[in-house]
Amino acid sequence: ETGVTQTPRHLVMGMTNKKSLKCEQHLGHNAMYWYKQSAKKPLELMFVYSLEERVENNSVPSRFSPECPNSSHLFLHLHTLQPEDSALYLCASSHGPGREMGDTQYFGPGTRLTVL
Amino acid sequence: LAKTTQPISMDSYEGQEVNITCSHNNIATNDYITWYQQFPSQGPRFIIQGYKTKVTNEVASLFIPADRKSSTLSLPRVSLSDTAVYYCLVPDTPLVFGKGTRLSVIA
Numbered sequence: 477e478t479g480v481t482q483t484p485r486h487l488v489m490g491m492t493n494k495k496s497l498k499c500e501q502h503l504g505h506n507a508m509y510w511y512k513q514s515a516k517k518p519l520e521l522m523f524v525y526s527l528e529e530r531v532e533n534n535s536v537p538s539r540f541s542p543e544c545p546n547s548s549h550l551f552l553h554l555h556t557l558q559p560e561d562s563a564l565y566l567c568a569s570s571h572g573p574g575r576e577m578g579d580t581q582y583f584g585p586g587t588r589l590t591v592l
Numbered sequence: 593l594a595k596t597t598q599p600i601s602m603d604s605y606e607g608q609e610v611n612i613t614c615s616h617n618n619i620a621t622n623d624y625i626t627w628y629q630q631f632p633s634q635g636p637r638f639i640i641q642g643y644k645t646k647v648t649n650e651v652a653s654l655f656i657p658a659d660r661k662s663s664t665l666s667l668p669r670v671s672l673s674d675t676a677v678y679y680c681l682v683p684d685t686p687l688v689f690g691k692g693t694r695l696s697v698i699a
Contacts, residue, residue, distance in 0.1 A: 519689040583635025
């Protein structure tokens, strides 16, 4: 319904695993975002892509690696994660990033990640 | 660092009108104010957006005074399903959601 889909919805992985989260938007937007939300904490912006180029990287550890092959798809590649990385990972899209007057973000349902 | 300030939490009984006020003292001339709603384990959902005076949709009303340094989200006759976190945002680079206001509706 929101036009932004995420897969998988739930993921359990060990610290030595490699996995990827996928996000797809069907809204014709030019910007896509990855957020992390740990339990009872505010949303943390991780990455921002505009027209497939990364424009923001909020000091995220290198064990998180984003990929944006086109304006409709966004991936988050995960490797050697830590238990404290367990969280809800949310993808969003918007017409354009930055200081737009009223740029609205549309969020996907999220991926609940548990790192054992 | 969020450019808005809003109460951390609010409680309300079912059927009451709830008003959540947000301060944004440094809002720029061309900036809109946007409110989102987030339920547990879900992504935030756009509720309403405005620039000045009053905006109303099927979900809420947004009141913005002339100086635009604050805004008030008004939820008419809340129900238990309105229990959520409500975020007030103004444009920024990068966009910061802050802690929002946790609204608890009680039967």
